[in-house]
Amino acid sequence: MDLLANLGLGFDAAFTVANLGYCFVGVTLGTLIGVLPGLGPVATIAMLLPITYGLQPLSALIMLAGIYYGAQYGGSTSAILVNLPGESSSVVTCLDGYAMARKGRAGAALGVAALGSFFAGTVATVAIAVLAAPLSALALKFGPAEYFSLMVLGLVAAIVLANGSLIKAIAMTVLGLLLGLVGTDVNSGAERFSFGIPELSDGFGFVVVSMGLFGIAEIIANLEKGERRDIFATTVGGVWPSRDDFRATWKPVLRGTFLGSLLGVLPGGGAILSSFAAYTLEKKLAKDPSRFGQGAIEGVAAPESANNAGAQTSFIPLLTLGIPPNAVMALMVGAMMIHGIVPGPQVMTERPELFWGLIASMWIGNGLLVLLNLPLIGLWVRLLKVPYRLLYPAILLFCCVGVYSVNSSALEVAFTVAFGLLGYLFIKLRCEPAPLLLGFVLGPLMEENLRRALLLARGDATVFFTRPLSLGLLLATAALVVILVLPNVRRTRDVAFQED
Amino acid sequence: MHLHILRRRDFIAGSLFIAFGVAAAGGALRYPLGTAMRMGPGYFPLLLGGLLALLGLAIALAALRVVPDGEGADDGRVEGVSFKPVLLVAVGVLLFALTVNALGLVLATVALVVVSGIAHHETRWREVAVLAAGLAAFAVGVFFYGLGLPFEVLPVAVLPAGLLA
Numbered sequence: 001m002d003l004l005a006n007l008g009l010g011f012d013a014a015f016t017v018a019n020l021g022y023c024f025v026g027v028t029l030g031t032l033i034g035v036l037p038g039l040g041p042v043a044t045i046a047m048l049l050p051i052t053y054g055l056q057p058l059s060a061l062i063m064l065a066g067i068y069y070g071a072q073y074g075g076s077t078s079a080i081l082v083n084l085p086g087e088s089s090s091v092v093t094c095l096d097g098y099a100m101a102r103k104g105r106a107g108a109a110l111g112v113a114a115l116g117s118f119f120a121g122t123v124a125t126v127a128i129a130v131l132a133a134p135l136s137a138l139a140l141k142f143g144p145a146e147y148f149s150l151m152v153l154g155l156v157a158a159i160v161l162a163n164g165s166l167i168k169a170i171a172m173t174v175l176g177l178l179l180g181l182v183g184t185d186v187n188s189g190a191e192r193f194s195f196g197i198p199e200l201s202d203g204f205g206f207v208v209v210s211m212g213l214f215g216i217a218e219i220i221a222n223l224e225k226g227e228r229r230d231i232f233a234t235t236v237g238g239v240w241p242s243r244d245d246f247r248a249t250w251k252p253v254l255r256g257t258f259l260g261s262l263l264g265v266l267p268g269g270g271a272i273l274s275s276f277a278a279y280t281l282e283k284k285l286a287k288d289p290s291r292f293g294q295g296a297i298e299g300v301a302a303p304e305s306a307n308n309a310g311a312q313t314s315f316i317p318l319l320t321l322g323i324p325p326n327a328v329m330a331l332m333v334g335a336m337m338i339h340g341i342v343p344g345p346q347v348m349t350e351r352p353e354l355f356w357g358l359i360a361s362m363w364i365g366n367g368l369l370v371l372l373n374l375p376l377i378g379l380w381v382r383l384l385k386v387p388y389r390l391l392y393p394a395i396l397l398f399c400c401v402g403v404y405s406v407n408s409s410a411l412e413v414a415f416t417v418a419f420g421l422l423g424y425l426f427i428k429l430r431c432e433p434a435p436l437l438l439g440f441v442l443g444p445l446m447e448e449n450l451r452r453a454l455l456l457a458r459g460d461a462t463v464f465f466t467r468p469l470s471l472g473l474l475l476a477t478a479a480l481v482v483i484l485v486l487p488n489v490r491r492t493r494d495v496a497f498q499e500d
Numbered sequence: 501m502h503l504h505i506l507r508r509r510d511f512i513a514g515s516l517f518i519a520f521g522v523a524a525a526g527g528a529l530r531y532p533l534g535t536a537m538r539m540g541p542g543y544f545p546l547l548l549g550g551l552l553a554l555l556g557l558a559i560a561l562a563a564l565r566v567v568p569d570g571e572g573a574d575d576g577r578v579e580g581v582s583f584k585p586v587l588l589v590a591v592g593v594l595l596f597a598l599t600v601n602a603l604g605l606v607l608a609t610v611a612l613v614v615v616s617g618i619a620h621h622e623t624r625w626r627e628v629a630v631l632a633a634g635l636a637a638f639a640v641g642v643f644f645y646g647l648g649l650p651f652e653v654l655p656v657a658v659l660p661a662g663l664l665a
Contacts, residue, residue: 175520
């Protein structure tokens with residue numbers, strides 16, 4: 001069977017000492033930043049991007065991917081033990097996880113979260129492997145018109161799922177697209193918006209923008225909020241769930257995994273949306289919904305499975321279509337570009353060892369994460385006691401070093417400050433920065449495909465509607481917009497994001 | 501009756517987007533536009549700039565209401581900006597940028613940690629000093645020796661760059 005042969009190839013590539021090592025480093029770092037509130041996977045991956053220059057491409061991707069799904073494991077730890085979402089995707093885990101901890105069942109909650117995540121991770125890995133080939137085949141039929149329409153769909157979906165005001169999210173996306181155009185225009189060679197600054201002839205660095213918006217801006221916002229100290233749950237207790245726990249959670253885990261895998265593939269989806277959706281679903285299905293918020297174990301099992309599944313399946317659009325569905329995947333595009341790999345359907349045929357190696361590493365990484373999270377829980381608990389005032393100068397240093405080392409450019413560090421201040425302003429104005437980053441990555445690609453499509457069609461803009469695949473994608477986009485303006489959906493969306 | 505700003509936050513955001521959009525569209529006009537079939541470098545930015553300005557206008561207008569005099573509370577005030585963390589973090593990072601080439605990684609790290617480290621509301625000076633020293637040692641050990649990143653470690657005037665490479 002093709003699939004087994006491919007997975008075999010992947011495990012061969014991933015099972016080297018070096019790659020296992022980087023996988024371990026990645027998931028450990030992921031757990032670490034997942035546990036620590038105020039430091040997310042976007043900022044961490046942005047910081048480490050430049051450092052991966054020297055690595056083999058596969059090792060680099062394995063490590064960076066590990067950070068993302070590792071953070072989903074770590075996020076549950078702080079949510080359950082101190083009622084702080086270490087990761088935004090663990091916000092809902094706080095509700096019942098912390099309630100369980102206060103009843104002395106912290107261990108069971110942690111155990112269910114980790115085992116549910118492992119199961120979800122395994123299923124998601126298989127889903128990627130199965131779906132990758134047909135989707136890549138479809139993507140190979142894409143011309144510039146289809147790619148343009150696909151990016152429109154991706155951006156609109158990202159907007160729909162952003163939290164807060166819709167129109168502000170659209171504006172942020174357009175601003176991101178514009179920022180992406182700074183630098184030399186590939187078609188004419190003209191320098192745009194570079195103000196004669198040589199450092200800008202290649203545009204703003206991806207690391208500069210993401211580190212400013214997600215690193216520095218968040219640090220300033222965190223400092224302003226001041227530290228919140230919640231009481232630690234007293235004892236962790238045994239982490240292996242009891243028979244009753246297993247019986248109560250296997251269905252929620254299955255449902256969470258399915259929902260998360262599905263929502264992760266959607267452009268704009270990923271871990272955060274998946275966990276919210278899974279929690280809502282469990283509450284709807286429960287015989288006694290009033291238990292939720294009082295320590296219902298399903299309320300931990302389902303969202304934790306869902307966020308891990310969603311984190312992993314969000315790699316599917318990136319790997320098969322070359323379109324990043326969320327900010328973390330946008331960073332992965334940057335990582336692949338650094339190594340001269342253009343994300344898209346050709347990766348699977350041209351670099352099969354890279355493609356399948358990354359997929360295989362996810363399963364290995366999930367296994368490592370269970371080992372890291374259950375027996376070593378005491379270590380992470382101690383880490384949670386490190387105060388933020390000692391942490392943020394270190395994070396700032398990583399930001400500075402990360403930006404500087406890309407081009408040995410001090411000016412780019414200064415640009416990062418500018419983006420940091422802009423990002424802080426956006427936080428104040430309640431404008432989500434994630435759509436901006438997505439637009440920033442897609443800007444040049446979108447312009448390129450728009451130009452090519454119109455050149456091939458001799459300037460006839462109807463080309464986007466006359467090619468069936470392109471039309472289908474645009475219809476899907478229109479459907480999304482229509483669904484969104486339906487008052488019912490609007491209300492649910494507003495409620496879902498209220499808790500954020 | 502008067503025009504009332506219902507949500508100050510949105511009004512500011514909208515104005516900001518208008519400014520960005522107009523600036524981008526204005527800048528784009530300086531480049532050749534071309535035609536839809538053969539787009540010049542100005543075409544797409546002009547399109548996006550115009551779109552952004554329109555979106556900004558919509559956001560800003562939606563934040564305004566005509567209300568009877570003496571009525572209407574602002575339910576979207578911008579929370580106070582705390583200048584201390586903004587200033588100290590920005591200055592700390594800028595100091596790093598300014599000093600890293602000439603004074604080297606060690607002093608740049610110390611400058612960054614000391615300046616931005618006092619932005620927290622319960623800073624302790626001794627802790628900041630220890631942290632600065634520790635992070636400087638960590639930076640040299642990990643970034644310079646461990647990862648081989650191209651830094652000057654010490655001030656360039658004291659040791660010629662060639663000796664450290």
